[in-house]
Amino acid sequence: MTSPRWDLVYRPRKLPRWAIIAAVIVMAIHITFGLLLTVEDVGVRNLGGSDQVAIILIGVLVSGAILLLTRPRLRVGAEGVEVRNLVPVRLFGWDQVLGLTYPEKGYGAWLLFPSDEHITVLAVQGNDGPRAVEAMARFRELEERYRGTVRPAN
Known part of the structure; x- marks a missing residue:
């Protein structure tokens, strides 16, 4: 299996x-x-x-x-991070991703890239409370497993 x-x-x-x-x-x-x-x-x-x-x-x-x-989704695995916001589904390899953070003023989490670039991840929102916090923690665990490093939490 x-x-x-x-x-x-x-x-x-x-x-x-x-x-x-x-x-x-x-x-x-x-x-x-x-x-x-x-x-x-x-x-x-x-x-x-x-x-x-x-x-x-x-x-x-x-x-x-x-x-x-109703479509936003975040998927994380060995291949990388897949983000589906409204329509497009985009897969980013671990070599492209710097981390996931939640900005102080924002609606959704940000997937961070080199050169201070980011995309909003509509799936992870502060109004989901503890579920969103658990998702962020789980993301960081998987990031450490697949990348070997974790960017400090903001």
Whole structure:
């Protein structure tokens, strides 16, 4: 039996919940207004069924965009660190990564690279509390195992 590819798979807990709630509310508002829009003369032109459908479809698009916030994930393994924020999935080898830190003022953790570069890791957020702290600690354990060095915690 082979070992799993990833030693740490972390997804935020609160962000997807809030995103689903927001998407449902946006969809409900657009459906309600789309159905309440009556076909009558409103001044400049008559509104028709296509306008009702358009309002509902705009709600579908906006809700779909909001639901992208359910996707963030951090995976760590021997190959390196894989970050999925909203759409792209990017894998960084251990030779590229300097560490993971949580900035004093920020929304998500930062994956650090040489030359003071970083990307935000939306999966690790302060509002997840102890779970996020545990994920940071586990990341540092794996970093020490695979890189042999750990950057000091900020």
